[in-house]
Amino acid sequence: MQDDKVGLQYLRARWYDPSMGRFVGEDSFTGQVDNPLSLNRFTYVKSNPLINIDPSGHYPVCDGCSDKEQEKEKKDYVKSRNPSSVSEKLVKFVANYKQYFSRSYRGQDNKNRTIGYGHAILKGEDFGEKTEEEARELLLRDLQSRIETVSNWANKYNVQLNQQQFDALVSFVFNAGPKVLIDKDADVGKIIKSGDYTSEKLKEAFLDVVKVSTTEGKINSAGLFRRRMDEWQIFSFGEYNRDFPTTPKGYK
Incomplete structure (x- = not known):
């Protein structure tokens, strides 16, 4: 509902001012300490556009539409708003992690030979x-299949992602495989689909995916611990730097 006299819109029992993208009154929800975006009680759907889908489950209503039409509108909106490719920052992040090798080598898992x-x-x-140029072209080609994995998953479950979140998930499935996101029991996917989670809870889910099979059997990989931390930081804060955090004891 909109009041044309004052230019405000009535949403979720509060008046919203579209000119500044803020509610006039505070939300009754106090937010989460480890999720800074939730602490501003005047924002709508974490400062995303007015017609965004609310992580709490609220979404815009299509007046006069059937349930089927409403569901289609919601899915079409999410699909149109989600990124269609990764950023150059993500390409550089992955390339920096993998490093360039002109000839094939075996990684920590000792399963596959790797190049570029x-x-x-x-x-x-x-x-x-x-060459480095050829290796980059090969990387972009490999990333494309993971871009499609994340896009299809997000569209299927009406998950709204901004660029940094999309980038983080593409890096995640590029490194660990699509099952860590799309399987019904995959924690990262379940948590994000719920829309109701703390940053710390999501970090724990990322850090559950750190095991690698070696000639010694399955071990907790120090390299994967660092990568999961970096991917969580990309998702949560848009930070693409490698921080090299100290790994817990027992990681190799």
Whole structure:
């Protein structure tokens, strides 16, 4: 409902001023200490646009629409707003993590031979040597399949993602495989789909995906611990830097 006299809109039992993108009155929800965006009690859906889908489950109503039409409008909106590709910052982040190797090598998991910026050589592929330019092209091609994985998952479950969140999830599935996001029991996917979580809870879910199979058996990887921390920081804060945090005891 909108009051044309004062230019305000009535949403969720409060008046909203679209000219400044803020509510006039405070939200009764006090927010979460470890989620700074939730502490501003005058914002709407974490400062996203007015017609965004609220993480609490609220979403814009299509007047006169059937339930089926309403659901389609919601899905179409989410699909149109989600990123369609990763940022250049994410490409550089992944390349920095993987580093450039002109010739093939074996990673910590000792399973696949890898070349360029982390390209796992598939059966039938035969690479002699790759220039940095060729390695980057191969990386972009590899990332594309993970971009599609995250896009399809987000659209399927009406998950709204900004660029940094999309980037973090693409890096996550690029490194750990699509199942860590799309499987019904995958914690990171379940938590994000719920829309009701703390930053700390999401970090714990990321840090559950740190095991790697080696000749010694499954171990907790120090490298994967650092990567999961960095991916969580990208998702939560838009920080693409590598911080090299101290790993817990028992990680290799």
